[in-house]
Amino acid sequence: MTLGPVMLDLSGLELTVAEKELLRRPLAGGVILFARNFESTRQLAALTGEIRALREPELLIAVDHEGGRVQRFQEGFTRIPPMRTLGEGWEKDPSRARAIAEATGYVIAAELRSHGVDFSFAPVLDVDFGSSSVIGDRAFSDEPEVIAALAGAFVAGLTAGGAASVGKHFPGHGYVKADSHVAVPVDERGLGEIEAADLLPYRELIKQGLCGIMPAHVIYPEVDKRPAGFSPVWLKEVLRGRLGFGGMIFSDDLSMEGASVAGGVVQRAEAALAAGCDMVLVCNAPQAVAEVLDGLKAGPLDRVRAERMRGRGASNPLGSDKRYASAVAAIQDVSV
Numbered sequence: 001m002t003l004g005p006v007m008l009d010l011s012g013l014e015l016t017v018a019e020k021e022l023l024r025r026p027l028a029g030g031v032i033l034f035a036r037n038f039e040s041t042r043q044l045a046a047l048t049g050e051i052r053a054l055r056e057p058e059l060l061i062a063v064d065h066e067g068g069r070v071q072r073f074q075e076g077f078t079r080i081p082p083m084r085t086l087g088e089g090w091e092k093d094p095s096r097a098r099a100i101a102e103a104t105g106y107v108i109a110a111e112l113r114s115h116g117v118d119f120s121f122a123p124v125l126d127v128d129f130g131s132s133s134v135i136g137d138r139a140f141s142d143e144p145e146v147i148a149a150l151a152g153a154f155v156a157g158l159t160a161g162g163a164a165s166v167g168k169h170f171p172g173h174g175y176v177k178a179d180s181h182v183a184v185p186v187d188e189r190g191l192g193e194i195e196a197a198d199l200l201p202y203r204e205l206i207k208q209g210l211c212g213i214m215p216a217h218v219i220y221p222e223v224d225k226r227p228a229g230f231s232p233v234w235l236k237e238v239l240r241g242r243l244g245f246g247g248m249i250f251s252d253d254l255s256m257e258g259a260s261v262a263g264g265v266v267q268r269a270e271a272a273l274a275a276g277c278d279m280v281l282v283c284n285a286p287q288a289v290a291e292v293l294d295g296l297k298a299g300p301l302d303r304v305r306a307e308r309m310r311g312r313g314a315s316n317p318l319g320s321d322k323r324y325a326s327a328v329a330a331i332q333d334v335s336v
Contacts, residue, residue, distance in 0.1 A: 048116025105157025169216035172198030235276030
């Protein structure tokens with residue numbers, strides 16, 4: 001059996017009978033967890049174990065766990081500061097900021113892996129142009145070179161902790177004011193301007209082995225009239241061709257307003273896959289999940305890319321991991 005190209009969400013703290021049936025469908029390939037799926041570390045480990053037992057190969061399990069205001073699991077997990085904090089630290093002491101970025105990636109990976117989660121959709125590689133409230137302090141910096149340096153260290157930490165990395169939101173969500181969750185943002189800049197700033201962190205991290213990338217539901221009309229996540233120009237020509245990216249491309253949530261220009265949810269999934277996405281996310285819309293699994297015609301997930309996203313190494317108890325303990329201390333020192 002192979003994994004399919006659809007990642008879906010769950011309603012609560014344990015799997016329902018209906019969800020088990022959906023997750024066994026051939027087109028299902030992964031689960032994204034939210035705060036509503038978390039009550040305690042014990043409950044989370046039980047839930048991920050239940051998901052893994054459903055099929056072989058096991059479904060991929062992901063979460064948005066960046067730190068700051070985007071950290072789904074709280075009680076029993078280290079509180080991760082917003083990435084902006086690391087960017088501010090860079091201005092005072094670059095080498096210390098880089099070390100803390102690596103420690104942050106390691107802690108996120110170690111904690112997720114010890115509870116059966118494969119990876120987080122992180123790091124955010126958007127440049128903070130001071131205009132996007134939905135990005136804001138989720139961005140490391142307003143300087144692409146600083147983002148590349150800190151995100152590179154963060155990814156190294158994730159890798160050392162056994163978790164894959166996903167850079168987002170390609171090619172960049174930091175310039176537009178509109179929030180793609182509730183609107184269809186339009187970025188009027190040309191490709192040259194975007195390449196010089198927003199694409200620099202992607203260029204650097206792809207060289208360092210970035211595993212996954214999530215495109216933005218943003219339209220860049222000077223390049224293509226379609227949002228980046230539905231654009232073969234952005235995904236096949238620029239990301240695969242020009243930047244040489246060989247990892248997994250995940251659509252952003254197809255239920256977001258920024259995806260509405262592509263039609264109904266099945267049409268959105270078809271358009272994203274045709275444009276070059278490997279896996280599509282359908283979240284917070286149970287009826288839409290069933291529609292996609294019923295109506296989408298698609299092949300299996302690329303096995304090699306999927307395996308790169310899978311968490312590595314059954315984590316040792318966190319209490320016996322000396323690197324983990326020192327990394328937590330470094331983060332808490334910054335957070336105070």
